[in-house]
Amino acid sequence: MFSASLRERAAAVIALYEERGLTLVTAESCTGGLIAGLMTETPGSSKVFERGFITYSDRSKEESLGVAPDLIDQFGAVSAEVASAMAEGALEHSAATVAISVTGIAGPGGGTATKPIGLVYFGYGRAGQIAILKKKFGDIGRSEVRLASIETALDLLFNASSF
Template sequence: MNHWPSATALEQAAEVLVRFQRLGLCIATAESCTGGLVSAALTAVPGSSSTLLAGFVTYSNEAKESMLGVPASVLAEFGAVSEAVARAMAEGALDRSSADVSVAITGIAGPGGATADKPVGLVHFAAAKRGGDTVARHHVFAGDRDAVRSASLVEALNLLLEAAKA
């Protein structure tokens, strides 16, 4: 198993925190397949408590509904690993915190859980900004569970950097 977070992720997390602190913005995370890795990377950096306000680990559909307000109908129609759910997770994290920006991650890290249209490595991301638009993207990452989760961490931190620019 890899050691979390990697030195590269720590450097990237530090860059996220510096940018958000300079802008006076705060962050909330909503994580499923990463199980809190984004929050872990951010909190590994000294001084993160002034910027990271909340971290939601919502691995189950029930947690997505109860903690983030993801509608059961959205989960039923699109499935937990979908753009619609990632968007709802990001928006729910803002609704349930006083953060300015949130990032959400939901995916299939493997080795099981795949379907014909949702392969192992498929991860959906969304970032929501208070008073702004929610942006979403997805990737299909290669490799084992650790590789998918590690790549998802990096992508989520990139999405936070982009959200801070918008």
């Protein structure tokens, strides 16, 4: 299912987190649990992977992660503010030390002039230290946006290990 390259990168994240005594939680929307799937497909993941939340709907973001409805109403589900709240909520609702969140528009529909297809926000870090990354992958296809998001998430997880 996942390429050898992605599996190797996931294994490297797991090894690094184990070495540093870190644990991971994911909060995924447009990736639909693929980051969690990749991590748990990797041998040794049980030592660092705490849990994953798939919060595809606005309601699930509110109920599972405690994202304030006002944030979604004001900024939209695909926003820096919601990505940050998703990561913080994942940390609050788990025993993990590091979180990664992903919310975006994978397409083929759903894009607008201000939020085009391929726009993805990532929240990552530790409690009180959540950083945000905005990526514009473009209208490269649904699967390709999701794959690019997984690749970006792995890079960010390396960065978050040194927060």
